[in-house]
Amino acid sequence: MKDSLLFREAFPIAFALATLSLIFLLLPFKPAKFVGVFFLLALLFLFYFFRNPERTIPTDPHYILAPADGKIVEIKMEETSPFYEGKATKISIFLSIFDVHVNRSPVDGKIIKKEYHKGIFLDARNPKASLLNERQDWWIQSTKGCIVGIRQIAGFIARRLVSWKETGETIKRGERIGMIKFGSRTELFLPSDCIVVVHNGEKVEAGKTVVAKWP
Incomplete structure (x- = not known):
């Protein structure tokens, strides 16, 4: 579904790596060929990084799903939410460079605001x-009837946030909304009465793992 968008994001990097690999592999020096192989391996990893697997989305309407693949590094009750008045439960997910970096919507709803x-x-x-x-x-x-917040955070390696949805669009649970290029963090802010069913250190998958339930 979004493979064409992933290709568009990966193409400039893939083209540069492929060109460098070809140049060094064609040079008549043995050290240059090692460099060419390095760039070729980097190209293969790039294809792995930009993978976009299909997911079977849980159908129970009480489920709230993980917005990102990765490891839960924090579950915390915030006294003040950055997305609405009142307390919020924050679930933070760290994405390593080996995780799928496509972000998905945790709930059914409508995007009412985006802010960079x-x-x-x-x-x-x-x-x-x-x-x-x-x-x-x-x-x-x-x-x-309540607001759910998602925060895409660029990390030390990640330098680009990508979104495929705009304000005013209606989205379904598990639907792809964007991605973060290379190691990063995604945070989910839920109403404080939601029931969290995951724990720190747990591995989750976007659009598949149930992280909380509506009360």
Whole structure:
């Protein structure tokens, strides 16, 4: 479905790696050929990184799904939510360079706002990255009547946030909304009465793993 968009994102890097690999492999020097092989391996990893697997989306309407693949590094009750008035449960997911980097919507609803923030590039596992790093915030008006927030955070390696949806669009649970290029962090902000069913250190998959339930 979004393979063409992933190809568009990967193409400039893939073209550069393929060109460099060809140049060095054609040079009549043995050290140059090793460099060419290095760029070829980097090209193969790029194709692996930009994979876009299909997912079987859970059908129970009470489920709230993970917005990203990766490891849960923090579950915290925030006294003040950046997306609405009142408390919120924040679930933070760290994406290594080996995880799928396509982000998906955790709920059914409508995108009512998007906001991009410039910032620095701390290691995405650093809790301060949530406020200091380059990020993009999503406000989703869920079909349950409350707002769910998603924060895409660029990490030390990741330098680009990509979104495929715009304000005003209706989205389904598990639907692809964007990606973050190379190691990063995605945070999910839920109403404080939602029931969290995952724990710190757990591996999750976007659009597949149930991270919470509606009360």
